[in-house]
Amino acid sequence: MYFFSALMYNEFGDNMTKRNQTKQVLVGDVVIGGNNEVIIQTMTTTKTNDIEATVHQIKELATAGAKIVRLAIFDMDDAKAIKQIKKEVNVPIVADIHFSYQFALEAIKNGIDKIRINPGNIGSKDRIKKVVDACKEKNIPIRIGINSGSLEKEFKDKYGVTSEAMIESLKYHVGILEEFDFHDIVISLKSSSVKRAVEAYKMASELYEYPLHIGITEAGTKFGGTIKSSIGLGILLYEGIGSTIRVSLSTDPVEEVKVAKEILSALGLYKKPKIVSCPTCGRLQYNMFPLVEKVEAFLETIEDDITVAVMGCAVNGPGEASAADIGIAGGKGEGLIFVEGKIKRKVKEEVMFEELKKEIILYIEKTKA
Numbered sequence: 001m002y003f004f005s006a007l008m009y010n011e012f013g014d015n016m017t018k019r020n021q022t023k024q025v026l027v028g029d030v031v032i033g034g035n036n037e038v039i040i041q042t043m044t045t046t047k048t049n050d051i052e053a054t055v056h057q058i059k060e061l062a063t064a065g066a067k068i069v070r071l072a073i074f075d076m077d078d079a080k081a082i083k084q085i086k087k088e089v090n091v092p093i094v095a096d097i098h099f100s101y102q103f104a105l106e107a108i109k110n111g112i113d114k115i116r117i118n119p120g121n122i123g124s125k126d127r128i129k130k131v132v133d134a135c136k137e138k139n140i141p142i143r144i145g146i147n148s149g150s151l152e153k154e155f156k157d158k159y160g161v162t163s164e165a166m167i168e169s170l171k172y173h174v175g176i177l178e179e180f181d182f183h184d185i186v187i188s189l190k191s192s193s194v195k196r197a198v199e200a201y202k203m204a205s206e207l208y209e210y211p212l213h214i215g216i217t218e219a220g221t222k223f224g225g226t227i228k229s230s231i232g233l234g235i236l237l238y239e240g241i242g243s244t245i246r247v248s249l250s251t252d253p254v255e256e257v258k259v260a261k262e263i264l265s266a267l268g269l270y271k272k273p274k275i276v277s278c279p280t281c282g283r284l285q286y287n288m289f290p291l292v293e294k295v296e297a298f299l300e301t302i303e304d305d306i307t308v309a310v311m312g313c314a315v316n317g318p319g320e321a322s323a324a325d326i327g328i329a330g331g332k333g334e335g336l337i338f339v340e341g342k343i344k345r346k347v348k349e350e351v352m353f354e355e356l357k358k359e360i361i362l363y364i365e366k367t368k369a
């Protein structure tokens with residue numbers, strides 16, 4: 001699936017983006033940073049020590065398109081569960097740890113692929129050194145995750161809850177790892193404020209070569225959170241910032257993966273089927289919405305790079321339908337099917353979906369041949 005190259009980014013004429021110039025960090029067999037594709041991540045919602053449920057969800061997320069999955073390590077049982085989970089899943093997994101160096105050491109011992117921990121929260125230098133040494137020994141990267149909701153008091157007092165405070169906090173934690181000559185670092189600067197997160201990521205992209213894990217944290221519900229994430233991540237990705245993304249929504253994480261894919265696809269950073277459809281208006285003369293839904297559901301079952309247009313009428317329909325790989329422009333009880341810009345045939349409304357599906361399958365077979 002890793003079919004992206006540096007040239008992918010030329011869609012914006014920006015093959016020398018900040019993203020391309022970041023250091024490459026290896027997480028299991030997935031590379032974050034440099035010229036590699038933008039990696040989609042998400043997080044499980046299960047109790048990590050419920051191994052069966054956790055493995056099941058990781059597999060579900062991987063099938064949906066997640067390339068890396070993070071697990072919350074809340075206690076020692078969670079850290080111990082990693083050993084068995086690793087045996088049963090194929091995607092790299094990340095341990096999300098907040099304060100305990102012992103959980104980190106146990107996770108590393110059990111084969112975790114990356115840990116998310118802020119070194120300044122672990123305690124004494126001796127403890128930090130133990131974690132850093134264990135990571136170095138097994139080539140495990142560390143993500144430093146700054147969150148505007150949990151900034152250190154000194155930075156908050158000095159700068160308030162601002163992007164400046166987030167950057168000062170970041171410098172503090174990165175400085176600790178660099179002091180131990182540890183550079184296998186990924187950075188995140190999350191905030192539920194789109195503006196603050198964008199500002200902080202932009203500053204970090206100027207300061208460091210470490211790849212950035214971008215996200216708008218606690219973005220909200222599926223509807224509102226999708227909009228906030230699309231704006232925040234869209235701005236950053238368009239400006240060439242961000243090597244891995246996580247969309248945070250208060251819903252099933254499979255939805256987070258779907259939204260992440262859609263954001264990347266809209267910017268030409270992920271190859272998946274695209275659908276173009278009109279909003280409809282008074283010119284519509286057939287029942288278009290059910291057709292779009294069926295086409296969308298079918299396209300979710302394939303991974304090919306194809307654009308399908310479903311249009312309402314003969315006014316604007318033929319233009320979009322002929323610009324897509326496959327398209328349909330509806331009329332009264334019938335529609336014109338377009339294939340690669342040319343009219344193929346007229347079909348009755350009752351069989352529009354089946355006929356479009358046939359053409360989509362034929363097109364895919366032809367492009368693969």
Ligand code: SF4
Pocket residue numbers: 278279280281282283284311312313314315316317
């Ligand atoms: S394609 Fe036709 S039906 Fe659809 S919005 Fe445009 S004018 Fe209206």
